[in-house]
Amino acid sequence: MSDTSVSPGLPPEGYSAWLADLKNRIHGAQQRATLAVNRELVLLYWHIGRDILGRQAEQGWGTKVIDRLARDLRAAFPDMKGFSPRNLKYMRAFAEAWPDAEFVQQAAAQLPWGHNLVLLGKLPGPETRRWYAAKAIEHNWSRNVLVMQIEARLLERTGQAVSNFDSRLPRAQSDLARESLKDPYRFDFLGLTVEAQERDIESALVRHVTDFLLELGAGFAFVGKQVLLDVGGDEFFIDLLFYHLKLRCYVVIELKAGKFKPEHLGQLSFYLTAVDAQLKHPQDGPTIGLLLCKSKNKVVAEYALRDSARPMGVAEYQPVEALPAELQASLPSIEQIERELAGESNPAA
The missing domain is CATH 3.40.1350.10 (Trna Endonuclease; Chain: A, domain 1)
Incomplete structure (x- = not known):
């Protein structure tokens, strides 16, 4: 019987193409898993924020309840980040900004939490936020690119x-x-x-x-x-x-x-x-x-x-x-600079 094995160190015919296909499938599975985890996390944060809003409105709980909730959640889930008082306040603001559960599920949950915080912190209203959220999803912007596009007034x-x-x-x-x-x-x-x-x-x-x-x-x-x-x-x-x-x-x-x-x-x-x-x-x-x-x-x-x-x-x-108008107003004019330079070159003047 003939030996069909390949020499040591050399892959069999077709192995390289098969390996490349496997790598693509693994990368795809990793990306889908990451997106799924992100989606669940954003939806969890929205639900927590909505609960905080509802209980504060219905039962009159003050802001100190957030500090207590942060301590209790971190004690219960010591390995899970994101339960600081500051982030819980972001969750409340997130739920207040997006009361529509359908939009959160279809759009906001497609963006990482950091992107959603950028939309909340840098944009004034829901329509503007929706526009930038859609563009970030469409073009797969990183958080830094999203910030840059907002600061560059892309929408306008x-x-x-x-x-x-x-x-x-x-x-x-x-x-x-x-x-x-x-x-x-x-x-x-x-x-x-x-x-x-x-x-x-x-x-x-x-x-x-x-x-x-x-x-x-x-x-x-x-x-x-x-x-x-x-x-x-x-x-x-x-x-x-x-x-x-x-x-x-x-x-x-x-x-x-x-x-x-x-x-x-x-x-x-x-x-x-x-x-x-x-x-x-x-x-x-x-x-x-x-x-x-x-x-x-x-x-x-x-x-x-x-x-x-x-x-x-x-x-x-x-x-x-x-330059911003207020900075322009504080800058010296060409005439002032020329006068100062002339004074420096002639101290006795």
Whole structure:
């Protein structure tokens, strides 16, 4: 009988593929187990919070009952974390913020407890919390990313770019395209000043492409910068080219370091025509253009987009984070600084 065993140290044929499949199944089981544990924990916390609220309302129990409950629960479950007075108060606030059990089961319980505390602590009302909760679930945001998106006022900026999508794209695609754009875009992660030129900003965005993609939002895939288009023997270069996985179309982004001008759209429209002719797959949707400028007159942008045949949007970008008004007021003016410098250079003055 022939020996079909393999030499020592070498796996049998097909073993590597089988091992990879087993690893994927084990990882999947671990993730499902973690989600199940998290769901049960969040629901438990909600029920405890609801009980505290109910008993305090119906029986007049004061806040000291929470301290007593914390001691008793920790004594009964010494190996279980989460029963501090502070966390019990969070449970009560959580139940008060979400009285609807169905929403807690379907949405809030899909998020880790830390995410739910961020929603409670940083957002003012249920509708705003629902929006950010849905986005966190949809895009699988970490707690830090959730905090960053809230502090960057993502909700207020989403869908605010001036565009002609309603009249240039089918309804389903136009709604998604509009929600895929923001105004303004925050580029404070680049560390550039407001005087930065277009090519400097473009190069910095590519160097920080992970942060840039996070700011653009879910669905954008980076294709390249200064993408060459050969049109009739003449060469043209697109600042930044992306592909949107949900819209199934190319997205051309052009940067302008100054104020928006209507003639900017002519150049962008030309690029969209060229991309549709040279790069677009027959099953792709129409290429979309986004013009990013330092500032714009909204009415001028609306007028310029009205008669354009190509789907385009116009939005502003902020290369550095704006200072709060109260801090700006406390800063010296240029004239004051100049006077002080002049005084230092001439002590006898």
